Amino acid sequence: MYVSLKDVAARAGVSFQTASKVLNGNTAAASAATAERVLRVAAELGYVPNALARGLVRRSSVTIGVLVDDLADAALVRFVDGAQAALAAQGHAVLLTAVTPGEPAADALRKLLEHRVDGVLVVAPGIERDEGVARVLRPGLPLVGLNRMPGADAVLLGSDHRETGRLAAEHLLELGHREIATVVGPRGRHVVRRRLEGFGTALAAAGVALPEHRIVESGWSAATAYAAAAALLDRAGEPITAVFAQNDEMASGVLRLLADRGVRVPEEVSVVGCDDLPASRFLVPALTTIAVPFTETGERAAAVLLDLIAGKPAPRRELLPVRLVVRASTGPPPASDLPTIDPREQP
Amino acid sequence: MYVSLKDVAARAGVSFQTASKVLNGNTAAASAATAERVLRVAAELGYVPNALARGLVRRSSVTIGVLVDDLADAALVRFVDGAQAALAAQGHAVLLTAVTPGEPAADALRKLLEHRVDGVLVVAPGIERDEGVARVLRPGLPLVGLNRMPGADAVLLGSDHRETGRLAAEHLLELGHREIATVVGPRGRHVVRRRLEGFGTALAAAGVALPEHRIVESGWSAATAYAAAAALLDRAGEPITAVFAQNDEMASGVLRLLADRGVRVPEEVSVVGCDDLPASRFLVPALTTIAVPFTETGERAAAVLLDLIAGKPAPRRELLPVRLVVRASTGPPPASDLPTIDPREQP
């Protein structure tokens, strides 16, 4: 079905080794006339080199394995998007595997190794405590993670989660809020703890308490955050004026609950999200959030992985900056006379 | 770096061919004792078969190429998610390539062919008019498209776009709307034309006109739909009571514009979207939309592709059903006394 190197060589009247060299751009390997002939015949015959055969002898598949938690997660898929684009630009193919719920991530990783990927990029915070992963990894395998992996020798890339929490807290403090709650992701997760830590620390520094009952745990989805926020509001006598949700989807769940309860945002309650997904700008009201550079992080992860593969120096760890994006979902608390400090972004 | 079959065989005291057979589950190839020994040694040594070498001789890479327009597109990525899961469940790896804007899709496809993918799944409506794609395709290459490809011998899977438009129109008609507009995607696109056709035909059947100035073109994004809807409302004397947006993101842009203009939804204007992304349920107000079965379509595409590869009979074309999901963004028009007909979904 496919034309082989030997087919091309035979038609061009050269040995297949010479054809190989010409097709690989080795100009010293043949006369200009021979080279031209080989190239022309290859084009005529529709020659498509066999990367499997090439990979076997070169011991490089020019393929990168990407292990992702869940493609339905809007944030994770943006990492993958950035990485894929950067990798493709350098001629590397991407072998994509999602972690199948209920099946060990190590199995998915092993599949990647069978295909002899040149390196692996892990975008799967869900396996940050999975001890099985390190066991299938080969020592020396170039590995970049956007999450921790116990026991694995990986470069760790990401954003500064503590800073994320701090930015959210300081924004609310500057607006004059003192009665603040937060809807957080699963508390076992590293990112959840760090964001909460940064948030709580900044509040504490301003003398604002964040009692445990104002920290409500939720899944990462809008639906779970909706329920968590409902539980929060249902506590009698909670005069909360601001809520920080640990991602934008959760924030949209909070926004929706507030709307359902007839609570005006931001007049009565302010809401801050985290991620800055494209959709967040078009929520009603437009969501104030902490922007996480997903695509850039994915691109950077690809670049670091390629450096690792090329044997170039690479950092062991790198944090990309986050930033506050002020929109319409935050304002001064009801009782306050403080003016809104930050300029609003226009749609 | 990797342990080879020969390493395993040497340690187990058998020929590497016998080791190969045992490791491939050929029970007739060796005694139980020999098999046990080979398997044990392979596990001890951490043997990981080389899929490149295997693929070379078997002429199958057990790899499927997936060509996608844009991973940032929430709808397309759901197709990919469904397909990836179904493919992985059958032991197939996924080689993922996004179409790089400005670069020919044929180049991306060629890369996939170099890796000798067993089949290709195309999730790229953006290339539905690209003549270059068919030229790189090999005859006989199992190919499934979620969009058309001129000149390519592909199975076409998708949803019924005319029906989608019809469902939106009939829902609005039943609510009593007569002054209806629609925000559509790029009009060159097949899906845009079909949805518009179904929408317009259903309206016409009810004696409701859809004049050209009530059809506003937009990109697929919320931002472009926001601008398009603004242009629509800015037309003097348009007594519009309902808008159908051709995807949920556009609908969220319309919702946001309406909120910015102080127009109440659905009391003054009803909005219907299309796709039913998870986020749409949490918009304010929750979006009425036509649900498109993205994940299921991706799964089905994978199944059909695998059938094609296995030489089993497969359909040439298949449409998956869409359905109306009624939420809070639609209601009777302002002047109407009609009751709301459809029950609302609870969050």
Add this chain to the structure above:
DNA sequence: CTGAAAGCGCTTACAG
């Protein structure tokens, strides 16, 4: 039940 041969489609020294 086990092994040796041949070959998948290439690349890379090595000769000439």
Add this chain to the structure above:
DNA sequence: CTGAAAGCGCTTACAG
């Protein structure tokens, strides 16, 4: 400038 040898790590008939 060109070619022939060797080998990448496997699988698959074919013998015994």
